[in-house]
Amino acid sequence: MKKMFTLILMFSSLCCSQIVGPKISTHQMQFDFGKIKNNEKVTHDFIIYNTGGDTLEIKDVRAGCGCTAAKPDKNKLIPGESANINVKFDPFGRKGHQQKYVYISSNDKDTPELRLTFTADIEEEIPGVVKSSGAKLQLEYATHDFGIIQEGKVVEWTVSFKNVGDAILEIKDVKTSCGCTAAVVSGKSIKPGESGSLKIEFDSNNKSGKISKTVSIVSNDVINSSQTVVITADIQKKVD
Numbered sequence: 001m002k003k004m005f006t007l008i009l010m011f012s013s014l015c016c017s018q019i020v021g022p023k024i025s026t027h028q029m030q031f032d033f034g035k036i037k038n039n040e041k042v043t044h045d046f047i048i049y050n051t052g053g054d055t056l057e058i059k060d061v062r063a064g065c066g067c068t069a070a071k072p073d074k075n076k077l078i079p080g081e082s083a084n085i086n087v088k089f090d091p092f093g094r095k096g097h098q099q100k101y102v103y104i105s106s107n108d109k110d111t112p113e114l115r116l117t118f119t120a121d122i123e124e125e126i127p128g129v130v131k132s133s134g135a136k137l138q139l140e141y142a143t144h145d146f147g148i149i150q151e152g153k154v155v156e157w158t159v160s161f162k163n164v165g166d167a168i169l170e171i172k173d174v175k176t177s178c179g180c181t182a183a184v185v186s187g188k189s190i191k192p193g194e195s196g197s198l199k200i201e202f203d204s205n206n207k208s209g210k211i212s213k214t215v216s217i218v219s220n221d222v223i224n225s226s227q228t229v230v231i232t233a234d235i236q237k238k239v240d
Helices: 004-019
Strands: 025-026 030-037 042-050 056-063 067-068 082-089 094-106 113-123 136-137 143-150 154-165 169-176 181-183 195-202 209-219 226-236
Touching: 025 113, 030 042, 042 113, 056 067, 056 082, 067 094, 067 209, 082 094, 082 113, 136 226, 143 154, 154 226, 169 181, 169 195, 181 209, 195 209, 195 226
Parallel strands: 030 113, 143 226
Antiparallel strands: 025 042, 042 082, 056 094, 067 082, 094 113, 136 154, 154 195, 169 209, 181 195, 209 226
16 A cells, blocks of 8 residues: 555656646747748747746757847746747858758757757849749840941941840841841840840941931740830931
8 A cells, every 4th residue: 555655656746747847839840931032131030938837948049050040038938938039041142942940958858959940942133134934035235326427338236135034035036127227136046044146237328317227126025025226327428
């Protein structure tokens, strides 16, 4: 009988110590920042709770590479109390899917180190490139002035363009406003990020004064399927 009483007492003491002891908990073990730019710093607050029966002591907070985690606003939580842990993530120099961790050490005997997780998908920002769903033609220049030229002279100018979209750019046609201009593109299919060129030839024969002509590039650009280059010249008549 005495032995049974001793066993019951030991069992009760063990149960009570488990109930009374501190317990670190959170409603959110993982957080997703979603899609962010590589120059966009983000922040999030994780909330931790003491769901045990004794004071919870936060001993240390550590963050993985590329992020920082601030100490909670209080290091000791009585039963039922909560605290915020602010996490900041700087994605500079990174791209693609990222998964990082924050480690919280405490006097919880069952969970001496709680690991929190956050994820993000970083979109790389490329200077001069506009994100689009399809091909996008970007002209280096939209105008060109040949200046003063003598009648009968043939002048040339080449303008570059780039596909700043995310699909192959298809050049469908090149149109000129009159027979005195001719234009040829370097290629009909331009991959994303690659460049092409448009060579424009202007014949001033039988022309005089200030002239303005246009050359239009017709493509599968998702925003502007026809882009125009304006060329100008001041033609001086031949003196016999």
